[in-house]
Amino acid sequence: MASSFSARRSKTSIEPHAAPTIDLSAVIMAATPDEPRVLTVRSDPQQPEGLPSGPLQSQHRTLEMGLRSWVTEQTQLTLGYVEQLYTFGDRDRAEAHDPNAGHALSIAYLALVQEARPAGLAHAAWQNWYDYLPWEDWRDGRPKALDVIEPALKAWARAGGKPLRQFREERIELTFGFEARTWTDERVLERYELLYEAGLVPEALRDGATAAKARIAPGKPMALDHRRILATAIGRLRGKIKYRPVIFELMPAAFTLLDLQRTVEALSGIRLHKQNFRRLVEMQGLVEETGEVTTKTGGRPARLVRFRREVLLERPAPGVRLPRLR
Amino acid sequence: MASSFSARRSKTSIEPHAAPTIDLSAVIMAATPDEPRVLTVRSDPQQPEGLPSGPLQSQHRTLEMGLRSWVTEQTQLTLGYVEQLYTFGDRDRAEAHDPNAGHALSIAYLALVQEARPAGLAHAAWQNWYDYLPWEDWRDGRPKALDVIEPALKAWARAGGKPLRQFREERIELTFGFEARTWTDERVLERYELLYEAGLVPEALRDGATAAKARIAPGKPMALDHRRILATAIGRLRGKIKYRPVIFELMPAAFTLLDLQRTVEALSGIRLHKQNFRRLVEMQGLVEETGEVTTKTGGRPARLVRFRREVLLERPAPGVRLPRLR
DNA sequence: CATAGAAATGCTCGATTTGAGCATTTCTTG
DNA sequence: CAAGAAATGCTCAAATCGAGCATTTCTATG
Known part of the structure; x- marks a missing residue:
């Protein structure tokens, strides 16, 4: 399509770097009464597992059809409910931090399936959500992960100057509710992002965060920014079940x-x-x-x-x- | 990033067609107590106006920063709240229905601004939402647009065979609530899509819908699939104001x-x-x-x-x- | 300058919805 | 057969919601 700004754009735009790469990624979820699960794949035994993802192929009429097609083909799973989650495209998701690298776009989808039968894909496995985000599970009372997280976050807040410190404290309180004892189940992404910014998850260190001495929050990391995508999916699903019968x-x-x-x-x-x-x-x-x-x-x-x-x-x-x- | 499915993919994938084109589009909204507004641009005097959109440029670290940057540059507007809406990538959004055309991806954002002062961009103008979607405005009672839409939709439902007919009737009732007199303000996109499928909006005819004799719902069309994007934005905003103080x-x-x-x-x-x-x-x-x-x-x-x-x-x-x- | 008209504000009241628990019923297991 | 574990049925008070009446305090007008 022609840009609506084409006249002006031609004056200001920069010669495009590498064309962005685009893939589809899927947060495929299943659940038992005990355990919420997500399908993960491990492509490299040395690396943490990630979410299934595949290329955008243009022979499909819609993005969702493309997603359904490759998921079915690869995993033999029949997707029930599918919804687009978010398009992740921040440059820091590129594996190497090559300043000349283009964007690596990933259009993430949430998919719900009934059966948690083993996926047909090699190296694919169902995992408990809370292996990755243990602080999100309050079913047996306050998660022990918070015993590490709370002091670490507070220390991070104190490390800033006066205004920054207050800002951080408010954000911590808003997302984790330590003082007011209020826990908002849907704020999964905000909590993950706060931990990321505070350098408390390995992904942040990998991406070059400074706080090397900070304690690390419990919870397994995932490849690339996949834990962030998972957090997005969980937050979205937690919100959705409250007003749509997706459960x-x-x-x-x-x-x-x-x-x-x-x-x-x-x-x-x-x-x-x-x-x-x-x-x-x-x-x-x-x-x-x-x-x-x-x-x-x-x-x-x-x-x-x-x-x-x-x-x-x-x-x-x-x-x-x-x-x-x- | 390496696809997690690379081993299998190489067997099944098709040589990519044209690389997808990607742009960012913005639904920039303002409001007065009387009128909700959206910023539109008209690039071609012969064509209906559309939403401002621009190329994805890789020098920005995040997609949102890229969006803010070109919007500010082009319109002199300072965006307040910004959130990603949806990534539209269905093939039928390509202008020409070239089966060999790749996807035209558009990452759409919702942005809210305070001042409705005229945009600095030539051919840009604030428009009332309801010029495009007049059936969405119930402030002065049932919109007259429904006097056309209701019979046309019902005729469309009747045109199908038994099971299809019931399915269509249920969908109409769910989104427009004619019988139960229930109007769910947030279902803006579902309503637009229903009208599109029923061939009641010009965009559908343009995209090759069959029902040429069907009546057309009141409301101005927009370029490409921009009216769909607008509907997405309105639905999202209507939902959001109920649980976040974005108003x-x-x-x-x-x-x-x-x-x-x-x-x-x-x-x-x-x-x-x-x-x-x-x-x-x-x-x-x-x-x-x-x-x-x-x-x-x-x-x-x-x-x-x-x-x-x-x-x-x-x-x-x-x-x-x-x-x-x- | 009295009065009608238009909003802003204050309050009431019944119908629902929510949050917590107590009490019973009906299985399985040792 | 007794204890233990769930499933179910009900109650009750607090909080929220939907409507509407009553007053107050301006502006505009004849």
Whole structure:
């Protein structure tokens, strides 16, 4: 297309460097009542694993079709829900910090799948989200990772001058809520980025952060900026389940209400009040009876329910609203 | 970066066609209490106007910096809030429908600015959103555009076979809510896409839709797929103001509560209950007194207030929650 | 200069929604 | 058969929401 600014642009633009490279990357998620999972691949045994990614191929009419096509081809997984996440293009994602390197663009997608059966791809594996971002899991109380992170972040804030220090402290409080004891489950990306800026994740050091002596937050790194992409995906999904019934994309055809609750808890990283969760789900008409029960629950047998697809047509914003933590 | 699928890819990939072209496009918005506005440019007097867009230049470290840079350079506008919207890359956005053409990728950004002073760019102008999407404005009751759209959409649904017909009817009801009288202000993109698929917007005909005899929905077209991008931006902004105080990015430094309400109404396209709106804003602590009043309101003088920046640090999700319409 | 008109503001009230728990029911297991 | 574990049913108070009435305080007008 012709640039709308072409007249002016020709005066100011610089001869393009290397043409940007473009790929599609996918955060493919699955979940059990215990564990939220993401599909990772390891191309180089020496390097940390990363997200599956592939080239943009122009024979597909839409980007999403291109994504579905190569994911299916490579992993034999059938993607359910797919949404575009974000286009990452900051220059520091280039592997080598070659100032002449062009942008390495990556269009990231979030995809949800039901079955967590092993991927057909060699070196691909399902991993627990929280192996990478352990501070995001509050299901068993305050994550121990924060015992390292909190003092390290506070030290980082103190290291700045007066105004910078206050700014940093506010940002820390906003994202981690140490003082107010407020945890906002969706701020996953903001927290990761704060840790990155504070030099508390290995990726930052790799990218040339100064704070070499800073403590490192627990959690496995990933290749390139893939942990950032994962954080983006988790934040997006945590937000989405509150107003869209996407949680069912991760559930089997029939499940118990506790399975559903546990899965929501796994994704959101917080515990919910059982009775209120049930009330919410029933009153929103999100599920319907299958007529069957399961006795494998370890207690009174539970009804098996399934997703009521009709809700997609009824309520403007059906989803699993969550209470605040604390 | 090396593709994680490189081993397999080499077997399956096709020799790339033309390298994709990439540009950044910006939905730059401003608002008055009466009118939500978007900045448009017209490069060709014969063609409908479009959104400002420019090339991706690799000298900027981040995509957002690149965007800010060329927007400032070209329009003299200072962007406040900026967020990435979406990357549009479907092949049908290429001007000519050349099957050999590569993708034309456009990374679209939403930007909010305070002043609606005329842009410095030739052929650039602020336009009312609703010139392009008149069915989105319910402030004065049901938009007349729907008198054309409703029967045309229903005719389109009837034109399909049994299962297709029901599917279409459900989609129409979900997005436009004709029967249930429910209007979900955020579903701007879904509505536009439905009209596009039904062949009710000129862009669809231009792109080769079959339904040449179908009636055309009121509303000015834009160049390429820019009306779709605008719809994406409006939907995003309508959603965002409900849980983030971004509305203040569009307000002057001091304003009355009614100004604020009218601006929210302009963006969301629906009317609000005055007293409840005030209660909400006051109780959330979104504003603070400036101590001054204005007598230009045509009635009892109104207090002038300003945004209370501290709320950014307090509430996890401050914003202007809206009631449902009806 | 009294009055009508237009907003700004203050308050009330019932209907819902939320957050927490208590109490029962109905399985499995030792 | 008793203990333990869940599933389910219900209650209750606090907070929020949706509507509307009543007052106050300006400006514009005859």
